[in-house]
Amino acid sequence: ACALFSGRALLSRRSEQRLDTERELRAALQNRLVLLLFAERRCPRCRGFEPRLRRFCRRLTDPAHVERPEPLRLVYVGRDRCEQDYLEYLRDMPRSWLALPYGDEFGRELEQRFGVQELPWLVVLAPSGAVLVPNAVPEIRDLGTSCFQNWREAAELLDWNFQERQEFQGAPGRSLTEPLRRLKYRVWDEEQGEGERETE
Known part of the structure; x- marks a missing residue:
């Protein structure tokens, strides 16, 4: 998933930090499951889903909730219609989340690449960049954090297969x-x- 953002920039909460070097991007994304959240601040469905998504991420990554935080990173691909809405979302989003800069055309490319059909839309990527779940919104709504174990096992299997192909090529x-x-x-x-x- 790190290679997906090679040569791009990501923003952390409140635009305090801009991750735009390969080293910074690797540190933030390498060896993690990456969630690409396509959403819009003013979208009613997005506002309804977001509290559940925040609880999902918090229960998996917050040391106050788990002894060993899971290797998970969320990247917000905002479809906000104005920059003010986007900046407000950045100010409110959890500190560990990242965001594609407002107006970055790469967001449209990602929409097309992953077949985004509605908002919210949540793509789950393995560390290798392979798509584990095209849209995980229904899974998180129905299963909560229990679906994460399935994602992790699938990611480990995909990465193991990739390593074996490399070893024996x-x-x-x-x-x-x-x-x-x-x-x-x-x-x-x-x-x-x-x-x-x-x-x-």
């Missing part, structure tokens, strides 16, 4: 499952005349 496999078999079994090189496979 130098030696083309005979099948799609060969990297899995090589993890569980000792595979002897047939060219060396072994031709045997035994459980580790």
Whole structure:
């Protein structure tokens, strides 16, 4: 997800800090599940959903609520019609949330890329940038924080698969499952005349 914002800038609460270097963006987003919130301050549905979303994030990331905060970061992609509404949202949003600057055309690109159809819309991204949930608004409304475990497990599976592809890309496999078999079994090189496979 960090690569998605490469070369871009993000704002922290009250515009106190502008994250626009690769190092700052990596520190804020790397190895985290990233939530992209498409919303508008004056949208009635957005105002109705936001308290639930704030509780969701607080229960997962606030040390006052959990012993080990979850690796989660929210980025607000505001669709506000005027800058004043946007700035008011920035002043009120939780300190750990980030926001795309007002009027940044990248927000429109993100809308198209992730197929945003209505507001609010919440895209869940794995640390690798893969889409875990195209729109998590219904999940958070219906399941609360229990849906986060599903997201984390899916992200770990996706990232693990990616690591395995990287590890074995130098030696083309005979099948799609060969990297899995090589993890569980000792595979002897047939060219060396072994031709045997035994459980580790």
